[in-house]
Amino acid sequence: MGSRAKLMSHSVKPVAGRRVFSAWSSMLVLIAGVMLNGCGIYSFTGTNLSPDIKTFTVLNFTMSTAGGPASLPLDFSEKLKEYFQRNTSLSQRPSGGDLLLEGTFTGYDVTPTAPTADDKAGFNRLNVTVQVRFTNNKDETKNFDQSFTFYEDFPQNETLDANESRILPKILDQLVQNIFNKSAADW
Helix, strand or coil, X not given: CHHHHHHHHHHHCCHHHHHHHHHHHHHHHHHHHHHHHHCCCCCCCCCCCCCCCCEEEECCCEECCCCXXXXXXXXXXXXXXXXXXXXXXXXXXXXXXXXXXXXXXEEEEEEEEEECCCCCEEEEEEEEEEEEEEEXXXXXXXXXXXXXXXXXXXXXCCCHHHHHHHHHHXXXXXXXXXXXXHHCCCC
């Protein structure tokens, strides 16, 4: 029993060790906080926006290409607004936002892809291209006018009409994410 009492009393002694552990954990929390703030304003949604940016505006996109559903520009504009609202703390304004996004669909094309041995297309590809003008009214160095393209493939023995309702939302979602990453996340 004597050795057990020594063991128990020995295991209770390191109170000073707890203080050392507490000091180290506090220091790690402090360092992590400094590192997260050291590279600009960062949020866990992935944005890298200055704190003086409070609002955004998405003007209705337009269509300058043949093809695609008539509602494409409006549907896309709404998806972009919703994405910004979900992933930032910015308020939406109909005009005059600190951030302004506008653009035009310049491509809506189906092309054959993945040729087979008998020189036929294995798949068709729907390519959608949108030209985006982004204006940061607080920091002009962040402005851009850039084309974004994304695509989805569908079987060559099927029509676009049979696949459009399935693949177009995927394309638009990826375009929205790419535009958001370029404008708000500054990637």
